[in-house]
Amino acid sequence: MSQVREPAFDRAVALVLRVGAFTCFFVMLAGLIDGLFMKGHIPLDIERTGVLLMLATPVVRVAVACFLFFREKDYKYGYVSLGVLVILLLGSVFGLGEH
Amino acid sequence: MVTVLLVVFGFFAGMLGALTGIGGGVLLTPILALHFGVPIRQAIGTSLVAVITTSAASSSVHLQRHTTDIRLGMTLELATSLGAAVMAYLVGYFNRSVLEGLFVAFLLYSSFTILRSGGKLKSDEDSAMLSVNGEIPPYEPQRYPLGLSASLVAGALSGLLGIGGGPIKVPVMFIFMNVPLMVATATSNFMIGVTAAASAIVYYRRGDIQVEIAAPLAVGVFLGSLLGARMAPRVQTKVVVYLLVAVMLYLATHLGVHLLREVL
Numbered sequence: 001m002s003q004v005r006e007p008a009f010d011r012a013v014a015l016v017l018r019v020g021a022f023t024c025f026f027v028m029l030a031g032l033i034d035g036l037f038m039k040g041h042i043p044l045d046i047e048r049t050g051v052l053l054m055l056a057t058p059v060v061r062v063a064v065a066c067f068l069f070f071r072e073k074d075y076k077y078g079y080v081s082l083g084v085l086v087i088l089l090l091g092s093v094f095g096l097g098e099h
Numbered sequence: 100m101v102t103v104l105l106v107v108f109g110f111f112a113g114m115l116g117a118l119t120g121i122g123g124g125v126l127l128t129p130i131l132a133l134h135f136g137v138p139i140r141q142a143i144g145t146s147l148v149a150v151i152t153t154s155a156a157s158s159s160v161h162l163q164r165h166t167t168d169i170r171l172g173m174t175l176e177l178a179t180s181l182g183a184a185v186m187a188y189l190v191g192y193f194n195r196s197v198l199e200g201l202f203v204a205f206l207l208y209s210s211f212t213i214l215r216s217g218g219k220l221k222s223d224e225d226s227a228m229l230s231v232n233g234e235i236p237p238y239e240p241q242r243y244p245l246g247l248s249a250s251l252v253a254g255a256l257s258g259l260l261g262i263g264g265g266p267i268k269v270p271v272m273f274i275f276m277n278v279p280l281m282v283a284t285a286t287s288n289f290m291i292g293v294t295a296a297a298s299a300i301v302y303y304r305r306g307d308i309q310v311e312i313a314a315p316l317a318v319g320v321f322l323g324s325l326l327g328a329r330m331a332p333r334v335q336t337k338v339v340v341y342l343l344v345a346v347m348l349y350l351a352t353h354l355g356v357h358l359l360r361e362v363l
Contacts, residue, residue, distance in 0.1 A: 007165060014162035017292070021155035025321050028314040032102060035311075047314035054151050054317065055303060058296035062176075065169060077170050084176045084293065091184040091300040 009068055016064050020057030024050050059088050101135070102315045108134075109149060109319020115346070116153065116320075117327025118339045123320055124150045124262040125209065126343075129202060129350040131312065133357060139198045140190060141309050143261035144302030147295045148313040149320040150263050154292035156321060157328070161285035171240050171278065172286045175250040179264070179290055180297035182254025187298035190259060191305055198259075199358045205260055206351035210344045241277045249275075250290075258298035263291040 031046035066081035108130055109123075116123030127146035131137040137145065161167050190198070240246070249271040253264035265287045272283035302308050 009169065010162045010165050010167065013169060014159040017155040017159040017162070021152060021159065021321070024152065025318060028318050031314050032106070032318060035102060044311060048310045050317075051148055051303075051308065051310050051313050054148055054155075055296055055299055057155055058151060058292040062173075062293060065173060077173060080170075080173050080177060084173060084180055087177070087180045087184055088293070088297055088300065091180075091187070091297050092304055 009065075012068060013061060013065055016061045017057065020053065020060065024054040024057065027053060059085070062088065102311075105135070105312060105315035106319035109316040109321075110323035110326075111319075113149070113153065113320035113323025113325075114327035114330070115323075115339065115343050117157075117324040118330065118334055119343050123153065123324070124260075125206065126346060126350065127316065127320070128261045129206065129354050131316075132199070132202075133350065133353050135312065137309060137312060139195055139202065140193075140302075141307045143190070143198070143259075144299065144305075144307035145309050145313045145316065146261045147299040147302060148308060149317045150261065150295040151292050151299060152317045152321050153324050154263065154288060154295065156324065158285070158289040158292060160328075161288055164285070166235065166281050166285040167289045168240070168278065168282050168286045169289070171272070171276075171282075172289045174243070175246055175268070175272075175286075176290050176293050178247040178250035179254030179257070179268075179294040182251040182256075183258035183294045183298040184301055186255040186258030187301035190302075196358060196362055199354055199361075202260060203351050203355045203358060205262075206347045206354070209266075210347045210351065213340060213344050235279055235282060238277055238279055238282075240272075242275050246271055246276045254294050254297070257291075257294050258301075261295075261298075264294065265291065 028047055028050035031044075031050055034046055035044075062081055062085050066078055066085055069075075069078035069081055109127070112123035112126040112130070115126065124146050127149055128139070128142045131142035131145060132139045158167065249267060253267040253271075256262065256267070257264045265284075268287040268290065269280075269283050272278040272286060273280050276283075278286070299308065
């Protein structure tokens with residue numbers, strides 16, 4: 001079962017990663033350029049957005065795969081993906097307040 | 100000025116990473132700690148962002164070649180992300196010297212492993228890439244308990260040191276789980292993003308990711324790894340690998356001295 005390749009599935013997941021990586025790159029770049037040339041501006045918010053988008057990209061990738069597995073009625077891997085998603089989201093809860 | 104320097108350092112680390120196949124994370128953390136005065140824990144968190152960037156960009160390429168086993172990757176990610184998140188949480192309780200000591204040990208260990216194998220770091224990746232046009236032989240992943248345990252360790256190391264952990268996952272999938280090398284390489288790459296994100300989220304919530312450093316670094320790493328991937332076929336790998344080892348040994352020594360000064 002595991003070695004079955006589904007080009008459409010691969011493409012959908014690849015698209016999420018590519019869009020995520022390029023969006024983050026350009027958002028961060030915009031932040032840098034803003035910081036270098038526009039004095040008195042606050043590029044930190046733009047850069048923060050870029051970093052947060054980067055952290056979110058793998059999460060979205062797992063969520064999309066999870067959705068696709070359930071749509072294919074491949075429940076076993078749907079639940080596996082859901083498990084990964086839960087671990088990722090728990091991290092953002094338990095990481096809190098440890099400054 | 101610091102911003103430009105960070106882009107440049109990120110660029111070279113990303114390029115070395117792509118040329119040798121050993122992610123740039125190993126170099127980024129000590130460089131941030133030693134040359135930019137970032138405390139080691141924040142250096143780890145910050146370089147995790149660059150690791151995610153590289154993984155997202157490169158695994159989208161692998162996915163389009165249909166060499167990634169998403170089901171296997173997702174299954175092992177259960178273990179890597181758990182290991183990474185738990186370890187990232189525990190790192191909050193480690194003191195700075197312990198982390199620096201661990202990093203020195205890791206840099207020395209990696210350097211000696213590469214030297215002992217005679218600089219043949221990339222041979223695996225090369226043969227994996229050569230067969231890209233060939234058919235993937237049918238296979239069924241085996242020994243899941245072993246694969247999951249090793250993934251837990253790889254994830255924990257990633258959360259501890261801010262690295263991808265490919266050098267553990269690839270051999271485990273290839274040797275023990277009976278997965279073709281090409282698939283193991285692509286799948287490991289695929290898993291790195293989620294693994295790094297699992298720990299990076301914890302680091303971020305703790306305030307251990309310095310955004311003003313992470314952004315220029317990630318921009319540099321992104322560009323450097325794109326260029327490195329293009330240059331890879333035309334570059335004498337062995338020279339680059341020895342260059343990498345030299346940089347790692349320099350960083351290990353420097354970090355070791357830094358650590359001793361702190362402790363004594």
